[in-house]
Amino acid sequence: MIKHIVMxxxxxxxxxxxxxxxxxxxQGLVPGMRQFEVAVRTPGLxxxxxVVLCSAFDDPAALQAYLEHPQHVEVSAVLGTLRESRSVLDYQTP
Incomplete structure (x- = not known):
């Protein structure tokens, strides 16, 4: 499984x-997407x-399909105009 975390x-x-x-x-754009959770910072914590995205994919091919999906590409373009910075960590789990 591939975890895809973006902040x-x-x-x-x-x-x-x-x-x-x-x-x-x-959420749910491609087969092999197993988890997709978006959260916004909680005041006082x-x-x-x-904003953070915690997602999981069956394999690198599923993650790549998500990254290349037209809906994701379109949303990413819009979100890019709203962000100051972006951090990503992709890692494999057993």
Missing amino acids: WKLKDPAKAQLFKQKLDSC EANCD
Whole structure:
């Protein structure tokens, strides 16, 4: 299984719910997507990012299909205009 974790710091943190809504539209896009959870920072709890995606895929091919899916490409273009920075960690689990 491949875990795909992405964290964003937004130019305007007030747009976090909009960001989440757009990203949620990518859930279930491809076969082999096993997990897809988008969360927004909780006031009062420690965070150095505004939005996080925790997702899991059966294999690298499923992750690549997600990354290349037209819906994901379109959403990524919109989200790119809202972010200040983006961090990604992909890793394999047994």
